[in-house]
Amino acid sequence: MTDAAWTAFDAAAEQHGQARILDQFAADPDRLSRMTVEAAGLWLDLSKQSWTREAFEVCLELARASGVEPARARLFGGEAVNDTEGRAVLHPALRAAVGSDFRALGEPVSAEVDQVRRAMAQYATAVREGHETGATGKPFKAIVHVGIGGSDLGPRLIWDALRPLDPAIDIRFVANIDPRDMAEALTGLEPETTLVIVVSKTFTTQETLANAELAMAWLAAALPEDGRDKHFIGVTASPERAQAFGCGRTFAFRDWVGGRYSLWSAVSLSCVVGLGPEVFGRLLDGARAMDEHFQSAPLAANAPVLMAMAQVWNVDGMKRRARTVAPYAHGLRRLPAFLQQLEMESNGKRVRRDGSPATRGTCPVVFGEPGTNGQHAFFQQIHQGPEVVPAEFVVVRRTDGEMVEAPLWANALAQGQALMQGKTTEAARAELSGMGPAEADRLAAHKTFTGNRPSTTILLDALTPEAVGALIALYEHKTCVEGVIWDINSFDQWGVELGKVLAKAILKDVEAGEPSKGLDPSTAFLLGRLLA
Numbered sequence: 001m002t003d004a005a006w007t008a009f010d011a012a013a014e015q016h017g018q019a020r021i022l023d024q025f026a027a028d029p030d031r032l033s034r035m036t037v038e039a040a041g042l043w044l045d046l047s048k049q050s051w052t053r054e055a056f057e058v059c060l061e062l063a064r065a066s067g068v069e070p071a072r073a074r075l076f077g078g079e080a081v082n083d084t085e086g087r088a089v090l091h092p093a094l095r096a097a098v099g100s101d102f103r104a105l106g107e108p109v110s111a112e113v114d115q116v117r118r119a120m121a122q123y124a125t126a127v128r129e130g131h132e133t134g135a136t137g138k139p140f141k142a143i144v145h146v147g148i149g150g151s152d153l154g155p156r157l158i159w160d161a162l163r164p165l166d167p168a169i170d171i172r173f174v175a176n177i178d179p180r181d182m183a184e185a186l187t188g189l190e191p192e193t194t195l196v197i198v199v200s201k202t203f204t205t206q207e208t209l210a211n212a213e214l215a216m217a218w219l220a221a222a223l224p225e226d227g228r229d230k231h232f233i234g235v236t237a238s239p240e241r242a243q244a245f246g247c248g249r250t251f252a253f254r255d256w257v258g259g260r261y262s263l264w265s266a267v268s269l270s271c272v273v274g275l276g277p278e279v280f281g282r283l284l285d286g287a288r289a290m291d292e293h294f295q296s297a298p299l300a301a302n303a304p305v306l307m308a309m310a311q312v313w314n315v316d317g318m319k320r321r322a323r324t325v326a327p328y329a330h331g332l333r334r335l336p337a338f339l340q341q342l343e344m345e346s347n348g349k350r351v352r353r354d355g356s357p358a359t360r361g362t363c364p365v366v367f368g369e370p371g372t373n374g375q376h377a378f379f380q381q382i383h384q385g386p387e388v389v390p391a392e393f394v395v396v397r398r399t400d401g402e403m404v405e406a407p408l409w410a411n412a413l414a415q416g417q418a419l420m421q422g423k424t425t426e427a428a429r430a431e432l433s434g435m436g437p438a439e440a441d442r443l444a445a446h447k448t449f450t451g452n453r454p455s456t457t458i459l460l461d462a463l464t465p466e467a468v469g470a471l472i473a474l475y476e477h478k479t480c481v482e483g484v485i486w487d488i489n490s491f492d493q494w495g496v497e498l499g500k501v502l503a504k505a506i507l508k509d510v511e512a513g514e515p516s517k518g519l520d521p522s523t524a525f526l527l528g529r530l531l532a
């Protein structure tokens, strides 16, 4: 069944791959309604993608034949969909309504989720109201959030998106093992009023433990031993390791929460404190609304499915190996970094679930910058480079109340328009009328845009917690659907392991003061230079 759907997909790519997007609006008068969808308060416009109506239908059939619907049920049903680690993948349970009944591998989990959520809310309120104080009795004014990858990018994204301009409790994020990162974060902070929250699912991550030690030493140098542990909180799926490390209190989550899908858990404790439990609850509500949409909307009107199929069409149909994401809102400036982990760590794989080589695309390179900044950097390549790079624009109607958004809207819409319609050589030539013909021809070539470059636009009404939650959940489900289509495990990340092991070995060489015998010549040369 899947083979037949892929055969039809390939045939459609062959037949419709050259079609001009702009022409499709006339060819299919329903194109706009067919390819725009409302989901959990977000509006998506996929009509500027390069699929024809037939290609769109073929993509939907591929989704159906690949088993997106049963795969979705297995995920929400808590089955071991992470089958290289034998784990359920249940981030939707973290944002479910209180009193739900999610089960991971058959074990009920919702009561524990509710209990951790309550504990977080109580703790956050106590810190915000000054009842929970530091060792010297002073209220906390700042949080240093220590974590990396999924233990950093999600909380950082939601803090940037939702933080007040002048927060009562400042949050500083530290991820990099470069001590400069911690030094910058601690500058200007007082140990007496600073809370350090160390976030690590495994509590074994080298960067996080090194930074946690720096933060601990900084606290120890200034605070009495008695009560110092109130400044040092752990968030982890391994509470015993966090306690052994010296965390005064720990907030737990389970191994069925993948790192890059974990921002809905205690991983965001810093944000729950900084934003307040009510705001965090609204973020969860938005994500839950997207979960409900994903589970109930038909495939043809299902936002995560359509986003995923547009990507599959670009990657496998049109052989486009990169995608750029441009959020036109300063608050969403960390979205590209978040998506790099979400999509590339989930789907940057070369083998299928059964271990055989993946014969289809899998994850393209994902990169981006906020609009309009990116326009003045790499967008030249997006408009005129030899590779077609599909673009995604996230546009917010109202950010801070005033109509200052209009220039953002204008720029975002203009980019999608320019990519689609381009500019012919004749039009460029017509603008150069006062010039000699040879020079006009030469310049017209430079000023020509081929156009026919695809984009998707996502509209948010406002940068509310609900909208941000829905947007992130949209991308999560889109990523999972792509994994189903490509038949890969989107929930493991073996590709990051080898580098970790080799870094440990090199660190031993550094301690020994010389490159070890078995090192390849290039690495030995570089290490030798560093040690000199």
Ligand code: F6P
Binding pocket: 148, 149, 150, 151, 199, 200, 201, 202, 203, 204, 205, 208, 259, 260, 345, 493, 496
């Ligand atoms: O190295 C990659 C990774 O394992 C990510 O998957 C994860 O989000 C990150 O490291 C941090 O891991 P931890 O939360 O266990 O410190």
